[in-house]
Amino acid sequence: MTDTLATEVLALARTAGVMIATAESCTGGLVVGALTAIPGSSDVVDRGFVTYSNAAKREMLGVAADTLNAHGAVSEEVAAEMALGALSHSGAGLAVSITGIAGPGGSEFKPEGRVCFGIARNGGTPRTETIEFGPLGRAEVRAASVQHALILLRDALI
Template sequence: MSAEALLQAARDRGLRIAVAESCTGGLLAGALTMPAGASTVFDRGFVTYSNAAKVDLLGVRIQTLTDHGAVSEEVAREMAEGALARSEAEIALSITGVAGPGASARKPEGRVCFGLATEDGVTAETVEFGALGRDAVRAASVEHALRLLRQAVERTP
């Protein structure tokens, strides 16, 4: 589903979307705001590249960052929860990961965590895209996020 089709599906259901991004640096928000009329669905985006931004703008707990690191499902959940709480949206999606280069043994290049928050709760998942290169990991992350948003919209009456 294209971003345009996703936006139309959300519009048809009266839903608004917010996003919180780290490794994609605003690419998801860019994809969602590319189609004309996006403002009727897209509420806002948070680019929280640093840990301080995650804490300040989204309310991610310092302890969560210390215990699990920025690239974790725990942080992805808190990012999504924070975006939902700090927006007018009914659906919030977060992305945090290692686009590369500069991976570690614990957090390999291409590991990306996604969080999804709605009034029904928060879920998170990790996708291992692999060492595709920075641009390809970021693009794959945006595509995956659009799929997750589509699924969330379709589950909402």
């Protein structure tokens, strides 16, 4: 299903003439990997940022230290800044961001399986959402996050 969805995203981006960037934390580059696994993707995939640490989020995407301190890395506020940072540090017109707790672990306030997403277009206000995938296991949370990110990209291009 991921291959089919990635292929659809690429086709829609081609039709729209839009380049895509990703800003990934808990997925570690799996979204851009799914897109670039499709032959010919280089005409619409600009780049992927893997910003696993808070320092990387600040240095590569310009996420504000104040935002990280106030809300934590796993938050819609950080997801919004990640998506906007991916746009401003790339040639893309559409960016998706993912930050979450794939597991194992988590806390009472930020449980395993909580993933925050951001989607942003040049000149627009980013949209964010949080999905509670639950304690499915690390691989399953990451796979579900990739699927959801591709759906967000697809829906933004329709």
